[in-house]
Amino acid sequence: MKVIPLGPGFAAEVRGAGLADVAERDDAYAGVRAAFEEHSVLLFRGQHITEEVQVAYSRRFGPLEIAKVASRGEGTPFSILTNIEPDGSLVPPDHKEALRAKANQLWHTDSCFKDPPALASVLCAPIIPPSGGETEFASQRRAWERLPEAMRARLADAYAWHDYAHSRGKIAPHLASERERNALPPVRWRMRWRNPVNGRDSLYIASHTYAIDGMSKDEGQTLIAQLIEHATALGHTWRHTWQPGDIIMWDNRCVLHRGRPWADDKPRRVVRTTITATDADGLAEMRWEKTAA
Numbered sequence: 001m002k003v004i005p006l007g008p009g010f011a012a013e014v015r016g017a018g019l020a021d022v023a024e025r026d027d028a029y030a031g032v033r034a035a036f037e038e039h040s041v042l043l044f045r046g047q048h049i050t051e052e053v054q055v056a057y058s059r060r061f062g063p064l065e066i067a068k069v070a071s072r073g074e075g076t077p078f079s080i081l082t083n084i085e086p087d088g089s090l091v092p093p094d095h096k097e098a099l100r101a102k103a104n105q106l107w108h109t110d111s112c113f114k115d116p117p118a119l120a121s122v123l124c125a126p127i128i129p130p131s132g133g134e135t136e137f138a139s140q141r142r143a144w145e146r147l148p149e150a151m152r153a154r155l156a157d158a159y160a161w162h163d164y165a166h167s168r169g170k171i172a173p174h175l176a177s178e179r180e181r182n183a184l185p186p187v188r189w190r191m192r193w194r195n196p197v198n199g200r201d202s203l204y205i206a207s208h209t210y211a212i213d214g215m216s217k218d219e220g221q222t223l224i225a226q227l228i229e230h231a232t233a234l235g236h237t238w239r240h241t242w243q244p245g246d247i248i249m250w251d252n253r254c255v256l257h258r259g260r261p262w263a264d265d266k267p268r269r270v271v272r273t274t275i276t277a278t279d280a281d282g283l284a285e286m287r288w289e290k291t292a293a
């Protein structure tokens, strides 16, 4: 297995081991798991795999999130983002799925608004437009390391609130339905996630983050916006242009990502499996109840 660095201090391509190898062999899993802990974003090419292999691969890393609301694929381990209707036509620009795609173009980390949140996401892009529709990443580990010492000290023991409805509300006021709001109440996490394997810290915020404990609403939101800007500044992101057979896995503890726009009249479909974080992934230390005496 070979790991070839791709981005500015994070992201790498894995060669010589594919998703099916990881699903079947402990040694392949161990190698890819180590690369995941180190590089945060992994690209695999030439993976013309079935949904079963995507699930078996993902399952190696931990329990899978079952999509409950807010996604096509409800009740399954697949979270599907697409502008294609079941009859093959494309949704109009004001359709809920088109607005969801827009919300997905805000910098975010998957499922920080859930308890438990996500360890990782595995994304397959079976239908890609001829241009646009890329996926972009930024390392919150690198962002943490680039913060002034005083800011790191301030954030290390700070807690922030995350709400699915908050990020949706930036696109359209009622994009998160009543049912989705009820199923996804706000959650609070520490703003620094420490990786238990290598001890590296990362910032933990996203477009879903709407408040910081101990700060006024405006102060908190201003700081959150500044931190996201810092994390995603020019020269610190890595953009992936999809090719058939590509699979990308990212570490939701320490990277932000966003989809990029594409033409309304071109089909796009991506299928994600999401692995839930456990205490072995450093989750216990993220809980306010556990850490704030």
Ligand code: OGA
Pocket: 081, 104, 110, 121, 123, 133, 134, 135, 136, 257, 258, 259, 260, 270, 272
């Ligand atoms: C996701 C996601 C990005 C994209 O599936 O979680 O953010 O480019 N996808 O579709």
Ligand code: MN
Pocket: 104, 108, 109, 110, 257
């Ligand atoms: Mn996402």
